[in-house]
Amino acid sequence: MPVPKGSTIDPERTRAAILAAATPVLYERGLDGIGVAELCAGIGVSKETLYRHFGTKDGLVEAVLEARSDRVMRWLSDAVAAAGSDPRDQLSAVFDALQHWYDEPAFRGCAMLNAAAQHHVDAVRAITARHLDRYLELLTGIASRANAADPHLLARQLLMLAEGATTVAAHYDRSNAGEHARRAAFALLSAAAS
Amino acid sequence: MPVPKGSTIDPERTRAAILAAATPVLYERGLDGIGVAELCAGIGVSKETLYRHFGTKDGLVEAVLEARSDRVMRWLSDAVAAAGSDPRDQLSAVFDALQHWYDEPAFRGCAMLNAAAQHHVDAVRAITARHLDRYLELLTGIASRANAADPHLLARQLLMLAEGATTVAAHYDRSNAGEHARRAAFALLSAAAS
DNA sequence: CCTAGATCGAACCGATCGGTACGAACTCGA
DNA sequence: TCGAGTTCGTACCGATCGGTTCGATCTAGG
Numbered sequence: 001m002p003v004p005k006g007s008t009i010d011p012e013r014t015r016a017a018i019l020a021a022a023t024p025v026l027y028e029r030g031l032d033g034i035g036v037a038e039l040c041a042g043i044g045v046s047k048e049t050l051y052r053h054f055g056t057k058d059g060l061v062e063a064v065l066e067a068r069s070d071r072v073m074r075w076l077s078d079a080v081a082a083a084g085s086d087p088r089d090q091l092s093a094v095f096d097a098l099q100h101w102y103d104e105p106a107f108r109g110c111a112m113l114n115a116a117a118q119h120h121v122d123a124v125r126a127i128t129a130r131h132l133d134r135y136l137e138l139l140t141g142i143a144s145r146a147n148a149a150d151p152h153l154l155a156r157q158l159l160m161l162a163e164g165a166t167t168v169a170a171h172y173d174r175s176n177a178g179e180h181a182r183r184a185a186f187a188l189l190s191a192a193a194s
Numbered sequence: 195m196p197v198p199k200g201s202t203i204d205p206e207r208t209r210a211a212i213l214a215a216a217t218p219v220l221y222e223r224g225l226d227g228i229g230v231a232e233l234c235a236g237i238g239v240s241k242e243t244l245y246r247h248f249g250t251k252d253g254l255v256e257a258v259l260e261a262r263s264d265r266v267m268r269w270l271s272d273a274v275a276a277a278g279s280d281p282r283d284q285l286s287a288v289f290d291a292l293q294h295w296y297d298e299p300a301f302r303g304c305a306m307l308n309a310a311a312q313h314h315v316d317a318v319r320a321i322t323a324r325h326l327d328r329y330l331e332l333l334t335g336i337a338s339r340a341n342a343a344d345p346h347l348l349a350r351q352l353l354m355l356a357e358g359a360t361t362v363a364a365h366y367d368r369s370n371a372g373e374h375a376r377r378a379a380f381a382l383l384s385a386a387a388s
Numbered sequence: 389c390c391t392a393g394a395t396c397g398a399a400c401c402g403a404t405c406g407g408t409a410c411g412a413a414c415t416c417g418a
Numbered sequence: 419t420c421g422a423g424t425t426c427g428t429a430c431c432g433a434t435c436g437g438t439t440c441g442a443t444c445t446a447g448g
Contacts, residue, residue, distance in 0.1 A: 011424075032226055033314055036406060046426045047407080057406065109311065116365045117303065117311035120227055125365070132366040156362075157378040160371070161351075164358020168350075171310045171319070172326040177354070184351040187385035188378055205394070230436060240396045241437080251436065 015053045069131040087146035099178025102169040109170030148192040263325040281340035293372025296363040303364030342386040
């Protein structure tokens with residue numbers, strides 16, 4: 001998936017293209033599983049260009065993770081928004097979306113959690129924490145609309161369930177992981193209804 | 195935590211000592227976060243000795259992970275065994291044990307999941323999968339004794355919850371993560387009772 | 389006491405790493 | 419058309435990586 005070169009010499013566009021091309025490679029190979037030289041060769045960009053736009057490999061990594069977190073959260077939020085006003089349907093939408101993700105051949109678990117486990121750098125851990133913050137916020141909204149007795153507690157439990165499902169799917173068995181997690185989520189939601 | 199050198203020149207003992215000394219270092223720093231030279235210096239053993247016993251850095255890593263998985267599963271099994279015959283108490287014992295683990299300063303998440311996320315090597319992934327296999331087996335026993343309608347489904351959901359709690363505790367917020375997961379587990383168990 | 393083997397410490401190897409430098413080719417706005 | 423800026427390709431840098439080698443030192447068993 002090389003960076004298109006013809007169009008124009010537009011630094012912003014180049015930066016965005018590098019970001020888009022590097023994201024799946026770093027996800028598949030791991031942050032430290034590919035060197036800058038091979039990465040540049042793979043996406044069809046010179047090292048100088050990459051370093052001018054991102055300064056450092058860590059700079060690229062952080063930009064990739066930020067963009068990925070944004071994309072994931074938008075994707076989940078859109079799924080919830082499209083599910084109507086019933087909190088149960090909204091919860092279903094989340095786990096159905098996760099199941100579709102698990103079924104993709106390129107699925108390799110939560111990129112932010114993988115990154116935090118790989119790269120012991122504060123900036124990466126911070127991005128991961130913020131990602132989980134937003135994830136928790138999304139689930140808190142659903143828990144609140146479901147009139148849970150303790151929406152924050154339920155949301156935290158749902159976060160554990162969702163990330164646990166993703167982790168188990170990535171490293172153990174992905175078949176129906178989203179569906180099984182969805183059923184567990186329903187049970188939690190029913191038990192927490194006030 | 196250096197390897198004791200006085201006692202005897204006993205290869206097996208040396209091997210075990212290296213294993214014990216290297217385990218916490220690799221857990222804290224990450225598998226690729228420390229080189230063999232620094233690792234050897236830290237545990238007070240020469241590179242030649244390490245390579246004679248483990249052949250390869252990957253060999254050491256695999257031995258460390260195997261031992262760790264054994265230790266974790268024995269620790270959880272013992273906690274369950276000590277909890278009596280009530281499945282609810284057994285489940286409590288698991289999540290209470292996890293909470294105590296989360297409260298340790300050196301806690302950094304599930305070593306096997308971290309390793310699988312870091313090291314894209316088949317052997318490591320296999321060890322992780324086998325660890326989750328045993329984890330699932332433990333939970334299946336509890337689910338069966340609780341007369342769950344579908345013990346395998348419940349056990350899988352409990353596995354997601356437990357590993358999700360560990361992951362969230364490691365990368366986001368460890369306070370009361372085990373306790374909150376325990377309450378969720380109880381809700382699942384109640385809902386699954388036949 | 390002597391030898392086989394375990395260990396150490398340090399030097400060493402080739403490969404790869406992240407990052408820099410530079411000249412040539414190119415695009416664009418003036 | 420010209421000059422400023424972007425990109426490319428490649429060579430290069432010092433550091434570090436996993437792994438090997440070797441002589442010196444030490445220990446245990448006969």
